[in-house]
Amino acid sequence: MGNTNAISVTESDLILTVRDVRKSFGRVEALRGADFDVRRGEVVALMGDNGAGKSTLVKILAGVQAADSGVVTLDGNEVVFASPDEARAAGIETVYQDLALADTLDSAANLFLGRELRRQGFLGHIGFLDNRRMRREAREAFASLQVTVRSEHDAVGNLSGGQRQGIAVCRAATWAQHVLFLDEPTAALGLRQTRNVLDLICRVRDQGISVVLISHSLPDVMQVADRIEVLRLGRRIAQFTTVDVSADDVVAAITGARGSGQDDEGQDL
Amino acid sequence: MNAKLASWLTRPTTTMLLVLVGIIAIFAALSPTTFFTLANGQGILSNVAILLVVAVGATFVIITAGIDLSVGSVLVFSSVLGAKAMTAIGGDSLPAILSGLLVTIVAGGAWGVLNGVLVAKAKVPSFVVTLGTLGAAYGLALVISGGVDVRSVPTPLVEFGNGRWLGIPVIFSIAALITVIAGIALALTVFGRRTYAIGSNEESARRSGIRVERHLIKVYALAGALAGFGGFLSLARFGTTTIAGNNTLNLQVITAVVIGGTSLFGGIGWMFGTTIGVFIPVVLANGFIIRGVVPYWQYVAVGTVLITAVLLDQRRRLRQLS
Numbered sequence: 001m002g003n004t005n006a007i008s009v010t011e012s013d014l015i016l017t018v019r020d021v022r023k024s025f026g027r028v029e030a031l032r033g034a035d036f037d038v039r040r041g042e043v044v045a046l047m048g049d050n051g052a053g054k055s056t057l058v059k060i061l062a063g064v065q066a067a068d069s070g071v072v073t074l075d076g077n078e079v080v081f082a083s084p085d086e087a088r089a090a091g092i093e094t095v096y097q098d099l100a101l102a103d104t105l106d107s108a109a110n111l112f113l114g115r116e117l118r119r120q121g122f123l124g125h126i127g128f129l130d131n132r133r134m135r136r137e138a139r140e141a142f143a144s145l146q147v148t149v150r151s152e153h154d155a156v157g158n159l160s161g162g163q164r165q166g167i168a169v170c171r172a173a174t175w176a177q178h179v180l181f182l183d184e185p186t187a188a189l190g191l192r193q194t195r196n197v198l199d200l201i202c203r204v205r206d207q208g209i210s211v212v213l214i215s216h217s218l219p220d221v222m223q224v225a226d227r228i229e230v231l232r233l234g235r236r237i238a239q240f241t242t243v244d245v246s247a248d249d250v251v252a253a254i255t256g257a258r259g260s261g262q263d264d265e266g267q268d269l
Numbered sequence: 270m271n272a273k274l275a276s277w278l279t280r281p282t283t284t285m286l287l288v289l290v291g292i293i294a295i296f297a298a299l300s301p302t303t304f305f306t307l308a309n310g311q312g313i314l315s316n317v318a319i320l321l322v323v324a325v326g327a328t329f330v331i332i333t334a335g336i337d338l339s340v341g342s343v344l345v346f347s348s349v350l351g352a353k354a355m356t357a358i359g360g361d362s363l364p365a366i367l368s369g370l371l372v373t374i375v376a377g378g379a380w381g382v383l384n385g386v387l388v389a390k391a392k393v394p395s396f397v398v399t400l401g402t403l404g405a406a407y408g409l410a411l412v413i414s415g416g417v418d419v420r421s422v423p424t425p426l427v428e429f430g431n432g433r434w435l436g437i438p439v440i441f442s443i444a445a446l447i448t449v450i451a452g453i454a455l456a457l458t459v460f461g462r463r464t465y466a467i468g469s470n471e472e473s474a475r476r477s478g479i480r481v482e483r484h485l486i487k488v489y490a491l492a493g494a495l496a497g498f499g500g501f502l503s504l505a506r507f508g509t510t511t512i513a514g515n516n517t518l519n520l521q522v523i524t525a526v527v528i529g530g531t532s533l534f535g536g537i538g539w540m541f542g543t544t545i546g547v548f549i550p551v552v553l554a555n556g557f558i559i560r561g562v563v564p565y566w567q568y569v570a571v572g573t574v575l576i577t578a579v580l581l582d583q584r585r586r587l588r589q590l591s
């Protein structure tokens with residue numbers, strides 16, 4: 001693998017690999033043999049201009065769409081996700097851009113949405129919720145990631161955008177075994193809230209979960225990402241280690257204004 | 270916990286509870302010997318029962334951000350089928366009555382499943398689906414009955430339907446029991462939680478792994494089955510089908526549910542509110558009749574209460590957001 005910041009990586013360091021994935025919608029080729037790597041316990045930014053194929057790649061990895069061809073491995077095993085349920089069962093969680101919270105439910109109910117805890121014994125068997133335990137575990141989950149929830153009885157729709165994003169990320173991190181995808185998590189947030197979410201991303205990584213940050217915001221990416229992978233026109237065209245690269249180089253790779261030396265196959269751009 | 274209490278006190282349902290108590294107090298003061306009597310109270314409870322059963326189902330549907338306009342027709346259809354079944358089996362036998370019960374619930378449930386499948390799988394808006402089945406169920410009820418009410422309801426059933434137990438009309442006790450069970454299911458079970466989640470954010474529910482389509486079909490089936498059971502109670506109470514008598518039942522039920530604080534936008538609502546919402550129009554109508562007010566005024570009053578309830582709710586939410 002020749003690229004600008006070649007680092008020796010053994011296969012066992014990789015939690016998720018994508019190789020030569022293709023996906024077309026009619027005559028539009030969204031992914032033309034895309035590659036992508038996620039290492040264990042890192043924050044990797046997936047960048048690219050609009051139409052680069054980021055969303056399509058994420059949807060394939062989240063089980064929302066199926067690839068036409070290509071190979072995806074998770075923790076060393078080849079996987080194909082036929083549905084979002086399968087992706088989640090395999091340990092991949094996704095937080096979508098449009099905050100997928102149920103606004104009229106409280107934070108604990110949102111954290112356990114679709115995975116509600118039931119009471120012990122007969123009552124649980126006929127479907128009774130264990131609200132006390134869910135509240136307690138939610139409190140612990142929020143505390144461990146230092147997410148503040150102003151009022152735990154309040155519907156999340158009444159909370160600020162930052163708190164809501166915090167809850168959404170915390171929910172996904174709570175259930176993610178391996179990889180957490182965050183699609184533009186700071187797009188709708190102010191400066192301080194953005195700061196909080198970026199800190200939160202680091203804490204999630206420190207818990208051992210790999211985070212894939214899909215973002216257009218170069219300052220955010222430079223701040224939290226360990227590595228950056230860039231897609232253009234449906235292919236990976238660059239991999240960077242954040243500390244070794246300047247923002248200009250990343251922008252150049254995204255826009256294609258300047259070749260970043262070599263592309264993924266080691267051919268001159 | 271104080272915050273919880275405060276939120277309860279400012280709930281629109283609490284306001285509506287006060288409105289109900291106020292209405293009762295006013296009529297009781299004006300007509301202590303006619304309104305505030307055991308007999309009149311029993312009458313009110315009897316009038317509430319059927320509406321309440323149907324409104325319980327509507328509460329679930331409306332919390333999913335859907336609407337069921339078909340309940341009145343489904344009630345009539347089910348009662349026609351149930352009455353026919355009981356007549357066919359014959360006599361005043363218990364098997365006849367039990368098969369009537371079964372037929373009404375199954376018939377109502379079947380319409381509910383049809384509504385649910387069309388809403389959830391075919392993605393037709395619930396307003397349109399249930400407007401269609403409103404017409405279809407009513408039409409089929411007329412076809413089956415020839416447009417004539419079926420009056421051959423077993424006598425023991427009618428006696429049961431007009432009986433009292435500890436002074437409380439039996440059909441109200443049944444309705445109250447159903448309401449309590451459904452209220453608990455809504456507030457405390459996984460089924461209820463997912464009903465709220467779907468109404469709150471259907472896409473989020475789907476992404477959380479909730480089988481939204483299947484759940485919606487269950488909710489509409491429940492509403493249909495309860496409308497069917499309402500048909501059975503109606504047979505028990507009146508001893509006849511009431512083909513022409515339920516044309517506005519759907520609107521009465523939706524009015525009651527909304528007065529009770531359930532949001533037409535979904536995700537918010539509770540069964541206690543629905544209960545109050547059912548009582549307010551019935552008590553108003555009863556009081557107006559006793560006071561000798563032209564009974565048509567009740568519609569004006571109920572309309573006013575409905576708009577006031579929603580207005581209060583909206584203002585409260587605006588305050589919360591600001």
